[in-house]
Amino acid sequence: MVFPERFSNLPAYAFPRLRSLLDAHAPGGSVVHMTIGEPRHAFPDWVGQVVADNAADFAKYPPNEGSDGLRAAMSGWVARRYGVTLDPDRQLVALNGTREGLFNACLALCPETVGGRKPVVLTPNPFYQVYAVAALASAAEPVFVPATAQTGFLPDYAALPAEVLDRTAVAYICSPSNPQGAVASPGYWADLIALAEKHDFRIFADECYSEVYRDTPPMGALQAAAQAGADPERVVIFHSLSKRSNLPGLRSGFAAGGPRSIERIKQLRAYSGAPLPLPLQAVAERAWQDEAHVEQSRARYRAKYRIADEVLGGVAGYSAPQAGFFLWLPVRDGEEAALRLWRQTGVRVLPGAYLSRDVDGENPGAGYIRVAMVAEEQEMQRGLIAIRDCLYD
Template sequence: MYPERFSNLPEYAFPRLRALLDHHDPGGEVVDMTIGEPKHPFPDWVPTVIADHSEEFGRYPPNDGTPALRGAIRDWVARRFGTTLEADSQIAAVNGTREALYNVGMALFPERKAGQVPLVLIPNPFYQVYMLAALSVAAEPMFVPATRATGYLPDYASLPPEVLNRVTAAYVCSPSNPQGAVASAAYWEELFTLAERHDFRILSDECYSEIYRDTPPPGALEIAARMGADPERVVLFESLSKRSNVPGLRSGFVAAGPRSMARIRQLRAYTGAPIPLPLQRVSERLWAEEDHVIANRALYAEKFAMADDLLGAVPGYASPEGGFFLWLPVPDGESAALRLWQEAGVRVLPGAYLSQTVAGENPGKEYIRVAMVAPKDKTARGLTSLRDCLYR
């Protein structure tokens, strides 16, 4: 029998979008700005590395990543965040970070906390896998608004102590999806202090950390080390999908304290889908190389400067600090998405599809999410059509 806790799940965002749009004809040349699938070129040596190791498709890959891959990840973390990890006890390669963001619940969430069903804090809007991770282990997801009033990050510190005492984990995404807000060092410090006081883990989804406008976003591991926090207090999730424009590679990593990682690895030994060895080999090189990341970031910077020029006069427009989405205010996200499709052929995602309605309020209802992943000329065409359709 289907578990009752799954009976009221909202339909996933993209099937909902297809149901909204696909029985209508587009009103112009189609520009798809819905899914966060990078379209910038990946390094031209990627196919060569895979081909050079193609015979390794005939071998079972190591579940947690080759020593060379875990070493490359360790070295990247040290360069990027100034933090030292043990490759053999604190890092595991994963087949896309969505896998790890989900399985962390089964590995680390207790069945009870303080004699009650544990709470999992989730920013609202949110990446939907966070909710499923909680529900799958019968924890209770608690959606905390991440709105303009809170700097587009969840204000977990505003929750009452009796709530925080039930919390077993808190998801944070920085830069945030969909708003592109960056958690400052002060934000992280406050959250670590809160987590220590109320004994919960911080689950830091930093998959967009290498796409930023000016200053590299501080990371959770970086601040934890600076504060001398318990290494078991934080779990980091990172990906090559956005950083290196290889979403189909399905390669990322999870990093945590040794005790947490032992439990994550034990679960993966039973259930994990390891990355094929040729893809691990190219991942080793991608984590070790920064030139393509710098070039990728420059392409996004050009497109966001263009968005600022085209949309900067829109009331409520906020130029994102990081990530590759625009979070644009509209009277109603579904109506705006349908109108934009019917009149201009531009596909965007209603913000309500990324948010949960709590006490009758949906923080994404008056927004649309626009993915800035296409080449510059196509992005310019889509943004111009969007502006002329919705804001003039």
């Protein structure tokens, strides 16, 4: 039997690799899980009641693009948050979590050729692994662009050769970035949008961490595009309730952009997507309308930033994240550090190389570990102290 070759060189997904690295060894203390970005703050207490009130709708097939009420709530949130007005019927589609959308949007919008040549999909390195798989599934060439301390932990796409940029169909960008917590400035957005206009590619903006920040709300890609007067088809944004509302199990998100882009995504999704059940759409609709629970959760993350700064502020190379809930900590070797930490302390972290790809013999994540600040504050502080004392003292 013949299998497709385009996926044959994919490395194992990060968390199976981590289990292979650590699970043969006993933990050196009480286990503290700091690997996966699964929010553990309480979700709104009204969630269960909304599900119960709408339970009869489990008997109905849900609309694939999202109910009218849900899309109106999503577009209303975009207007309040970014000052951008969207047509909820033509410029927005509900998703079953944003990973699905980040993948299917590439299938729907990446052309077969660019100027008669194989298209390029740009992705930061380190990156959310779905970006690369979406490129391969679209028969495009993924190009991994370092997002390092030297580039402000965001990719410098403008530094790429013109030959690559002229073949580019899609550029993924994550702001706030996973894993580094960097935020794209207004200037960064303006330059990227101008580059996309010059070389005629789309920007896929993964903004799932946009509501977890220290002080200033991060600028959004649609907001920047509107200010620049860019082609509305130039940008597609992706948002989720997983981090914003501590509802990763709800699997609710959306994509928004120009009407032709969203039409193509909807068309593909009609065949390949899994719509959210109507009772869960009712929960999502209310969640997008409510900011009180988001502000409460954000206050806790701000307290966690302070804890991290206090515990790790003296560590050489420590970069306090601007947003998101990950720490990107420099070490000599990420795998060695993760294994030593597990065997000596019981703290479980992710080697940075598992989120990155080797390019020209270099892996920009190899000298880092990613630490998720999702545990209760006291447990998180204990884990960070163990990291500091084990790896840096």
